[in-house]
Amino acid sequence: MGSRIECSGLLVAQELYDLIETEVIPGTAVAAATFWTGLARLVQDLAPQNRVLLKKRALIQSQVDAWHLANPGPIDAARYRAFLQETGYLVPDGEDFAITTSGVDREISEIAGPQLVVPVSNPRYALNAANARWGSLYDALYGTDVISEENGCQKGPGFNPERGRKVIEVAAGFLDQVAPLNTGSHLEVVDYHVNVSERPASLEITLDNGRSTALANPGQFSGFALHGGTEIVLLENNGLHIELQINPEHPVGKLSASGTRDIVLEAALTTIQDCEDSVAAVDAEDKVNVYRNWLGLMKGDLSDEFEKGGKMMTRRLNPDRFYTSPDGRELKLHGRSLMLVRNVGHLMTTPAVLDSEGHEIPEGILDGMVTVLCAIHNIKGDTTMPNSRTGSIYIVKPKMHGPEEVAFTNTLFNQIEDCLGLARNTIKVGVMDEERRTTVNLKECIRAVSERIVFINTGFLDRTGDEIFTSMEAGPVLPKEAIKKQPWIMAYEDRNVDIGLACGFRGKAQIGKGMWAMPDEMKAMMETKMAHLEAGANCAWVPSPTAATLHATHYLRYNVAKRQQELRSRPPASLDDILTPPLLGDQVLRPEDIHTELENNAQGILGYVVRWIDQGVGCSKVPDINHVGLMEDRATLRISSQHICNWLHHGVCSAEQVMETMKRMAVIVDQQNSADPLYRNMAPDYESSIAFQAACDLVFLGREQPSGYTEPLLHRRRIEAKG
Numbered sequence: 001m002g003s004r005i006e007c008s009g010l011l012v013a014q015e016l017y018d019l020i021e022t023e024v025i026p027g028t029a030v031a032a033a034t035f036w037t038g039l040a041r042l043v044q045d046l047a048p049q050n051r052v053l054l055k056k057r058a059l060i061q062s063q064v065d066a067w068h069l070a071n072p073g074p075i076d077a078a079r080y081r082a083f084l085q086e087t088g089y090l091v092p093d094g095e096d097f098a099i100t101t102s103g104v105d106r107e108i109s110e111i112a113g114p115q116l117v118v119p120v121s122n123p124r125y126a127l128n129a130a131n132a133r134w135g136s137l138y139d140a141l142y143g144t145d146v147i148s149e150e151n152g153c154q155k156g157p158g159f160n161p162e163r164g165r166k167v168i169e170v171a172a173g174f175l176d177q178v179a180p181l182n183t184g185s186h187l188e189v190v191d192y193h194v195n196v197s198e199r200p201a202s203l204e205i206t207l208d209n210g211r212s213t214a215l216a217n218p219g220q221f222s223g224f225a226l227h228g229g230t231e232i233v234l235l236e237n238n239g240l241h242i243e244l245q246i247n248p249e250h251p252v253g254k255l256s257a258s259g260t261r262d263i264v265l266e267a268a269l270t271t272i273q274d275c276e277d278s279v280a281a282v283d284a285e286d287k288v289n290v291y292r293n294w295l296g297l298m299k300g301d302l303s304d305e306f307e308k309g310g311k312m313m314t315r316r317l318n319p320d321r322f323y324t325s326p327d328g329r330e331l332k333l334h335g336r337s338l339m340l341v342r343n344v345g346h347l348m349t350t351p352a353v354l355d356s357e358g359h360e361i362p363e364g365i366l367d368g369m370v371t372v373l374c375a376i377h378n379i380k381g382d383t384t385m386p387n388s389r390t391g392s393i394y395i396v397k398p399k400m401h402g403p404e405e406v407a408f409t410n411t412l413f414n415q416i417e418d419c420l421g422l423a424r425n426t427i428k429v430g431v432m433d434e435e436r437r438t439t440v441n442l443k444e445c446i447r448a449v450s451e452r453i454v455f456i457n458t459g460f461l462d463r464t465g466d467e468i469f470t471s472m473e474a475g476p477v478l479p480k481e482a483i484k485k486q487p488w489i490m491a492y493e494d495r496n497v498d499i500g501l502a503c504g505f506r507g508k509a510q511i512g513k514g515m516w517a518m519p520d521e522m523k524a525m526m527e528t529k530m531a532h533l534e535a536g537a538n539c540a541w542v543p544s545p546t547a548a549t550l551h552a553t554h555y556l557r558y559n560v561a562k563r564q565q566e567l568r569s570r571p572p573a574s575l576d577d578i579l580t581p582p583l584l585g586d587q588v589l590r591p592e593d594i595h596t597e598l599e600n601n602a603q604g605i606l607g608y609v610v611r612w613i614d615q616g617v618g619c620s621k622v623p624d625i626n627h628v629g630l631m632e633d634r635a636t637l638r639i640s641s642q643h644i645c646n647w648l649h650h651g652v653c654s655a656e657q658v659m660e661t662m663k664r665m666a667v668i669v670d671q672q673n674s675a676d677p678l679y680r681n682m683a684p685d686y687e688s689s690i691a692f693q694a695a696c697d698l699v700f701l702g703r704e705q706p707s708g709y710t711e712p713l714l715h716r717r718r719i720e721a722k723g
Contacts, residue, residue: 189207
C-alpha cells in the first residue's frame, strides 16, 4: 500500500482520498470535512457492532455443528426446530405487517421486467447494462439459438436474408400475442399508419388482402415519432413499451411486408451495478476504480472507448426517448435502466482505509458512504441523465444472516443519511435472501427495514453454499443437480414469494428470482424462464442485454401482478421442508458418479479462480467441462468449493483423489484459455501458480472459512499475485 492521508483519525489511501476530494465531493454540497468526520464516526460507532455480529455468526454455527455431532442419523424435525429456536437461530414471527416504503420508482414498484447484474468495475459492461433498457428483438432473435439454423437459416459471417425473414415471422407471432389485431396477423400487415388528422390520433392498419384492421385493444397505441426516414409506432402492454420501427427503404425493412425494419422492446427495467460478487476489488486501487465508474453513472458522464471491427468506438449513457402521445402531448420515456448498486456484505474489511489503531475498516461501511455520496450527484446535482425520478438511492445488501444483521444495515443507512444531509429513507434497500438464517427469518428481516425495503430475491447458488456449510456435520450432501430437486429448495423459492406478498410487496417492491447462467443458451432460457413469472416474481436476473430483451417478451406476455394476487391465497410453503438439509442419506454413489461430480466442480472452480487471481476478473463466461459457457461469480465458486469440502469431510472422496482431479482439470482449463495472451498456465508447475494454490485452498480449507465464503482466501491470494 502506498502513502496515506490522515482524516479525522482515519488513515486513507492516497488514491481514495484524491478521488473523494477532487471528483466525488465537488457538486454534492457536502463538505469534505463532513464526509471524513462522518465516516470516522461510523467506524467508531458501528465497526464494533459489526464485529459482534460476525462473532455471533460463528458462535451459532459452532452450536449447529455440535448439535449435529450429538444427534447423528436422520434429523428429528421437531427437536431440530426446538434447538434452533433455543439458540436464537430461528426467531419467532411477530404480528403481521405491511411495508411502508414510499418514493419508489415505477420500475420497482409497479412494472415487472428483467433485471441485469453487472460488475461496475468494467465501464463498458456497466454502460451496456444501463443502456439495456431498450433492446432490438430482431437482433436478439437473429444472433441467438432461439431461431434455428436449419432450412437455410444459418447465421454465417454476413447477413442471411432467409434468417432475417424467419426473424420477422417469429417477431410478428410475438406481436400477435401481446398486441393482437381485430382480424389477421401482424405478419400480414402491409401498412401501419398513424392518422393525426384528429385527436386523439389513431393507428390504422392495412392487411395484405387490402382489408383494414386495428389493434384489438386500441388503448395499446401509446405514441409515435419520426426519426430520419424511420417512423416509430409505440405500443404498450403490461406497462412495457414496444417500438415498431418502420422504414421500407431499409435493407431489413424491405424483407417485411409492412416495412418494419426492427422491433425494439423495453427490456432491462432495472440493473444492479455490482461492487460485490462479480467484482475483484482487493485494495484501494481496485475500490477507486469501482467507485469512479459508479460516480460516472450517477453524474451521467461515464464513457468507455474501445475497438470493434477495426474502428474505435465510444460508449456513453443513452438519452431519454421522446414521442408524441395520441392526444398530441410530448411523451418522454426513460432511456436507461433504473440502477441499483450492490454494496458488499458485513464480512470483509478493506485496506483502503485504516482506523485510528491501524486496523482495516469494514468494507460495507465504506461502500455505503461512498456509493451514497456518489449518488447525491444524481438526486441533487445538475445532471441530464437522471436515474431515480423520485429522489431515491437504491442499495442492494447481500449476505446478511438474520434480522439483527438487517437491522444493523438499517442503522448504517440511517447514520449515512444523517451525515450526508439526506431525508430519512432516501436510501432504499434490497435484501438478498441467500443465507439460511435470513430465509428462515425472512418476515422479521423485512420488518427490520420495513420503511425502506424495495427488493427481496432468491439465489440458488449462495443459498446452497450456505446450506452445505451450515449442515456440514449433518452428513454428506447429494450431487449438485439432485440438490436442485429437493423439497427444501422448492419450499425456499415459494416461501420467499409468500412472505413478500404477505408483507405487502405487491405494487410496492420487487420479488426477484435468480440468474440464468448460460448466456449462449437462449432457446433454453426462453423455454424455462417464464416459470419465474408464474412463481410470482416481478423481476428475474439475466446475464446480458440480449438475454434481457428476450426475457422481456415473457413480461410482455404475462401479467405478474395478476399472478401475485392469485398466489396470496395459497397455503404458505413449509418451514420444516426448508430446514431439511439435502443429505445423501442411505444412497450409495457409484465411483463414476463421484468422479464426474468432482470433475465438474474442480473444472468450474479452476476456470473461475484463475481469472480472478491472475487477471482480477470477478465475473466472466467460463467454459464448463463440456465447453458450455457459464456466467460465473463468487456464488458459483462458493457452492462448488463447499460441495467438494463436504464430500472430503465425510469420506465420499479422498484428498488424493481431489488433488489428482484438480491437477487434471487445470490442464483442461489451460487449454480452454490458450487463445488468451494474458493467461498464465497453471500446469505443469502447480506449486508456482498462485491461482492453482488459491483454488486448492478453497477446497481443502473450506471448512475453516466463515460461512464458507470465498472472499478471504481470494483476496489474500489476489494481493499476493498483484505483489
